[in-house]
Amino acid sequence: MSLTIENLKKTYQQGTEKIAILKGLSAQIQNGEIVAIVGRSGSGKSTLLSLLAGLDSADAGRILLKDQNILGFSESEMTNFRGRNIGIVFQQFHLMNHLTALENVMLPLEILQETDIQTRATEMLTQMNLEHRLNHLPSELSGGECQRVAIARALVVKPAILLADEPSGNLDLETGEKVMNVFFEVVRRNKITTLLVTHSDELAKKCDRELRLQDGVLN
């Protein structure tokens, strides 16, 4: 099993009121499986993603990744674990504007002090059909290209799990479709377990499985 979520609970304080977002959510994701998480706005998709990425703490429950409960990690252990095992793709790309496409993809490898950094980054960008845009700055790339660089950056460390938050949400339909086609192709080729948060039913259908977040639980 790649990812196991057990009885995950998360409550937010809003003024004097406590709002329960996740109410004992559980799920199991197989190795290499691509799962879509769908749900209405405010249903808790982003909260779930932040807990899975170790960016936020839960009130209760366990998240087992590579047989380790990531919710029990200290902040520094989580930072290190996340860097090596969790890839994240954001709707807003979040590329470093002063770095070229290649440098952006090399950065996580540099932080983790890996070897063959340039070769691996080039290879990943080539898989994303960006071999001709290696030395371009984000300002010189189209939106679709930026998102492909962001995906390459998330995948280059070969994470145990890839979390993608509306990756085509900031792109027009045609560009979004093209980007997602490459996305599916690459994650499937590299057998990377993926959780894809989306509003799009069409995109959800392309995934191996679809989980709906409703009333704080996954169905």
Add this chain to the structure above:
Amino acid sequence: MFVIFKWAWREIRNHRLFVLMFTLNLSLGLVGFLCLDAFKVALDQSLKSNAQVMLSGDIAISARRILSSQELKPVKELLESSSVESHLWEFFSMTAAQGQSRLVQVKAIDENYPLYGELNLRSGKKIEGSTVKEVITEPRAWVYPELLAQLGLQVGDSIKLGEVHFLVSDVIDEDKTQTFRLASLAPRVYVGLGQIQKAKLIGFGSTVSDIHLFKLDMPETVAEVKSRVNQLIPDTSIRIETAMDASDDSGRALRYLSDYLGLVSMVALFLASLGTAYLFRSYIVSRSYEIAILNALGLGRGQAQKIYLLQLAGLGFVSSLISLSLSFLLLPALTALLAEFSPMNIAISLSMKTVVLAILMGTLGSAFSCWPFLLGSRRVKVRDLLVEGGDVQSQQRAKDLWAFLPGLIFYWLLAIWQANSLQTGSWFVIFFFSSFLLLLFLGYGFQMLIPWLRPPSWIWRQALLVLSRKKASTLSVMVAIGLGSLLINLMPQLKASLKEELAAPQNMKLPSLFLFDIQDEQMAPLQQWMQSQGHALASISPMVRARILKINDRDFEKTEAKEFATREEEAEARFRNRGVNLSYREKISEAEDLSAGKWWTGPASTGPGASLPELSLETRYAERLGIAMGDILSFDIQGVEIQGRVGSLRKVRWNSFQPNFFILFQPGVLEEAPKTFLASVPQMSMEETQNLQNKLVAQFPNVSMIDVARTVARIFEVSEKMSWSLELMAFLSILAGFIVLYSIASQQALSRRWDLNMMKVMGASPRQVKNLLRSEFFVLGLLSSASGVLLSVVISYLLSQQLFEGQFDFYWREPLLTLVLVSGMSVFIAELSARKIVNEKPLALLNR
């Protein structure tokens, strides 16, 4: 219009950090400038209101020689019935007491002195014109307190001036006729004019100022009186000055100092403008989206621009009010600091003129520095709003650079106004912008070099990449901190060279004593006496007083003093109006170098048909008077006209403390003219110098001498105090530089919030992110300060070459201190400005 006001206010309210940084930058830049302006206004007012007291009359006729009754007759006839006269002499002399001797400035007064103002004595007496003065009838003296300390005297002891013993009857606690306090090298002694005539101190050719003061019955007619006196006295060596001229003269050194302080304060102003421009650029770029929406809703581009112009004017106005309040707090400190240099007690306060200036500078200055970035906002495209995922951006173009021109002209005019000199102001702007461009060039060079650097740590690599790619912010900081470091280092570096140069010009040995006013007939006995003491006189030089009549048959006209528009005009007039001292010698001295022409090979030929004797002129003197090689100069020497042709030009090291002259005659011409001598005594120990000086004073009381080591120490003390105030202003500049750095660092931290958080997502710990920022700002601080220090060394080297003819000594302590402190401060500022973002959880990325 109301909508524009409303929107402008809303924008200001919603961007508090921008408002805070903008006003902080501008206020700090303005504060030094305003303090200085307030000081200048107060100085001018004080000088004007104290003018008559400082001159002690309405008009003075003076010369650096004894004026004959013939020369004064027409003036006395003119003023006899409409004024009161006071006659005095001023000269330097040696005084002896308790086996010690010192150079003093003697002021020999008559019974009418002072015609205005008063002298306050320690005994409580106030000396005014009508006061009966014991110094007139008795050999008594009033002395400055420092003389008591120097000679270990008390009231009731006596001092010897010439051949007369004067009883020290009182001490002068306040002398309102005293001018620039630190500039006087010797303490003053007041004695009676009749008494000093008995002392036989003044012989032919002695260096004495003979001054005739007049208090007019109708002081308001002084300008007219001056004009008539000028017509009556054509001699260029006789000076005619009114109280206003004298007050201008007294405050000149202080004005020069405040002019230069004003220029240094302009650097702080420039850095502040740089900071505000940078902040505004970031701000306006971030507002592009809103501008596009406003455009889409029907607000014209011009109206949108008005919103931001209105904001700029508002923020500039608020900044000027803040800087006025800060100036108000700082003025007492400035008053205390400059009081030491001031001829009178100056009460500095903010005048209406300064308030208006502050508001103008705040509003116009901010508009000028930010205008070019507003132009870019005009090109925001509404259609970008329609593109999915499209980014609305302010479009800056290269041709917008012209928009900096009004700002540059404004700055240039301001520099001229501050320096009171087209030349100095323009040179300052040229120097300043050259430094600016050089720092930009160095910064750009560094950015080009970075791709070649491959530090092993990813943190250092990323830090360098940021500096290389974030061009605008890196270069802005390089310039801001670089200029501050340059200024703060320039002064100590020049001071070090000055110190070396004063102590040992061109590695020459300075003499111990410099002797002047040696009478012709004293020369031989003085030499013999010196030999008997085991010493020898060196550089013996005759000095003949003369005035220039003509240059190439053109009359050497006297420039009438007037309200001078610039410092150059003022200096030029002063220069032309003084008499000249001529000398002659066979060989060129070791303190001189020929810059043009040839040195004469022997005495001038005489007799009918002989060619004109040769002249050798000091290069800069010739330049100022417009005299070239081959020109013929006519001199009046005691009523005899003598001509000479310029055969060579010389560079003179004036600080050699050897007798040096602007004009030298070929030997064989002036030998028979009435003259005095100058000479020096070669270097020896302080103790030997003092002993010899004491014996010399006893033996030759009329010969004056300067203790060179003591004088050098005094000059350095004065320059030290002056440079301290300049350093203080330079410190303000570097402070402004740091505020720019803080503004940029805060802006950078904010704009890189997502980058830094993304790094944390990718596995970088908060400590690593912090180290990345530390490395980045450490390198930035180090490079900026190193560039500034490097430039300061180069500039001080060039200035040393120009001023001290090649004497340059690298002074390492301040540069090293600057590098360490600026780098440290940069890291500290970066931590301070980015601490919130460094400690933020990357969760914010998902919530964006």
